[in-house]
Each structure stands twice: as structure tokens, then as C-alpha cells.
Amino acid sequence: MKTTKKLLIVMALFALLFTNATVAQDAETPQYYTVTTMHWNMENQDTTWVKTEKEYLEKVTKKNQYIMGAGFYLHRWSDDNTELKYVQVFSSWENIDKASTRNGELEKEAWPDEKVRTAFLKRQNDFYSVNHSDEIYAVLPGSKPLSSDLTEDKILYLQRQHFAFPKEGSNKEFNELNKEFVENVIHKNEYIKGYYPHMHAWGADRTEFMHAYFLDSMSDLEKMAERNGELVRAHWKTPESRKAFFEKYNKYTTGVHGDQVYTAIAELRK
Template structure:
């Protein structure tokens, strides 16, 4: 599976955050000596709960397993940082955090021996993206059942192709839609908007943007009209609703790409 490999546009807003996306690979369970999904889950929960608490630089983290994308053994980590410097600082400090999480040398060695047998040791760095902090919806609820995360790429028109357009108007319209629709729709648990930072390329046509949206289940994720009722409540007057979307949609280019659909392992997440 490939995720976040499209062309995007650069990080120009220092108030935005950085999202790193990487993939780790599990060993086949039938090849793991005395391995089981239950034991692996317990080990992953212990590792995540301790490291998430100790890593003060990491703001949030999603651990995304196989659903309708890629292979069963591919696990995607989507982690948020205030800056790329914080991401580097966290990586460098991993060893020290592990010593704090498992202060006894023998117990730490035993834990990671058991933990690492489930992994190939291989990983792939997929992307470093900019997250638009003015349009992030964070999960405020306690969730115990795994959720569904869908990644969709849509496209903005270059400003030169938008008659009478401006970056200021575009951002104001996108913010209005986000605040009135995405934030008010309880079926959307969380959402991140990601742009190009240090991945992909820039220029020469449409500008891709990735929406990473979390739903409670596949029924909600597959519902193409999930925002219909919220939109009508936000703009009850039909003419005003039509005028808003005509103005907003002039900035959006035709088409979209379905990048991935994952199972979000909620017990491993840092919210």
C-alpha cells in the first residue's frame, strides 16, 4: 500500500503542525514462535501506553491496520508534531524513553525480545506532511471499539485559474465549511487536513490535499451523503446554500482519489 505519495503544496504557515507517516511490517503470525494475536495486542498496548505518555514532543498518533488497503502485515503510523525538529528530538530520545518506561534492565530486555519477534525490523518512511491546525477535528470522546479511517485526496485549482479568487477568500470559505459542517457532524469522529511539506512535488497543475477522516464504522465511512443534514442546518435557506457552494467550489478542481481505508487501533492511539 502507498499512502500520502501524491503531489502537494508546501508548508507556508508556521502555526501548522508536521505529520510523519511511516509503515512497519509484521511477521506472518504462523511463523512467530508461540505467537498469538492476543499476545501481540497486549504487547502493543503496553508499548504504546508507556511511550505515548513519555513522548512529550509527540502531540498525537494513529496506528492504522489493514482494512481495505494494502496487506495484513502492513501497519501505518501517523504521528503529529509541532515541528520536524520535535520529530527528530523524539526519535533521538527513544532509547532514554524506553529506559524510563521499563527501568529494570532484565524486564526491559525481556519485553522487547517478546515484542520484536512479531516484527520484521523493516520500515518505510512514507511522507512528511503539513497539517492545517485551523481545520483539525480531534476526537473528544472515549472510544473502546476500533474505528475506520479513510484517506481521500482531492484537488485545488491553482489560484491563476480561479477568476476573482484569492487565498484569503478560499481559506475563509474552507474554514466556514469546516466549522459549520465537519465540527457539527457527530458521525465524523476526527479529521486531519494534510498538505505537501517534505514529500511529493509541487507545481505544474492541480494542488492535491489529503483529508484523513475517522468514522465509527464502515457504514458511516461509505455514506456519501453523511454531511447532507448538517449542510442543510448550516444553510437552511436554499439560495444562500447554493451561493456558498458556488463560491467555495470554484477553488476545487474536478476529481478525487481514494488513497486508503484503514482499521484504526484505538487502544494504541495518542489523542
């Protein structure tokens, strides 16, 4: 029990550190992502999914001032071909609740007739299975924002790592190491069009450390990895300097990670 409490306290300190680092910025910068993992209703043969979700996007989501951004990500390479993810971006924790209330108001404005509104929402919900899960993530420093909104579908490569909490480590050291790596490798990699790091804020796994990479194509996954290697060797020029850096850096994660690839749907983004 003492070990568990100690671990939770350390996690809380990590969360506080990163949250404070982002909240200190302009209030209208992204602070949280909500991620809903849904599953297709495989018995539904309706082919109007994009049309239906686009109508909701235009009439509700884009008009909701509490939602900074939103988008759908479809399975491309993961352990479940029925899954898709819906991600929303918020500038504060309070806006997550406010957005839900505002959605309800906008739905009534968009479809004033209750029967019409009920029918539309039922058709929308029928695309999905009743099974879903929800997570909330805190935005971390070091993002490489997309230069512009998507005009065509892109590849989202999602890597899930897990924080370790070494006794000999410190928040200061991790921040410095992470900043050095991100600025000298990820930000300089031309194949990475966007990069968004985030960590657990609410959900099933408190150790999650997520990296979301936007790429132009599947072939760029391999090119990205090769380019990362080149940039690592360019910044840490000797085997000894690379070994010293990564021995320090890698102690903050467990070494266990998972990889998933999704298609970011440009037509359904706010």
C-alpha cells in the same frame, strides 16, 4: 524547468500559509503528523503484537514528553492488506528529532539490561517487514477534534486529494471557501466524530491534501455521505448557489482522489 520552479514556489507559498496559520496558535497544539506506513511480516506467527506494542507504549511512548499523540491504524479497505500505519503527533518540527532521542533514553530506563532490551526490540521489530515509508504532514486549520480519547476501536476514513494551483486563484479565496465548507458541513455532521485535515510537509508527493475522518462504524460511511449532501443543500439553498460555490472551491484540487479505510486501535493510543 521554469514551470517546475514556478510550481514549487506556489507549493511553498501554500505550505508557508498553512504552517503560519497553525504555528500562530499555542505552541503545544499539534503542528505535524509523522506517518509510517509499515507492512506485516507474514512469516511471523507470534500472536502477542498488541501485548508487545502496549508494553512499549506504556514504558516509552507515553513517557516521551515530545510526542503529543500516537496510534496504530490497521488495514480495512486499501490496496494492500499487509499494511498498517503508525501515526505520531508533534507540536513542532524540532520535537520530531527530540522524540527519537528521548525514545532511546526511555528504552534504556525501561529495559536496563542490554540483552533484555535487545531481545524485546527484536521481538517488536519482527512483527513487521523491512519495507516501510515515512511521510510528514503539516496540520491545517479546520480540525474537528474527537470529544474524548478512544475507549473502543473506531473507523478511520482517509481521503487523499491533490492540490491544483490555478492562476486565477488566491490563498485568501481558498481559505475562505474551505472554512465555509468545513464549518457548515463537516463540523455539523454528527456522524463525523473527528476530522483532521493535513497537507504534505515532507515526503513523496508535494500536492497531497489529506482528510482524516473518525467514524463509529463502517455503516456510518454511507450515512456521513448522505448527511453531507443534506448539509450542503441546507447551507447553499439553491442549485445556482451550490454550482457557484463548488465551481470556485473545486478549482483548488485536481479532481483525483483516493480512499482508504483503517481500524483505529483504541488500546494502542497515546
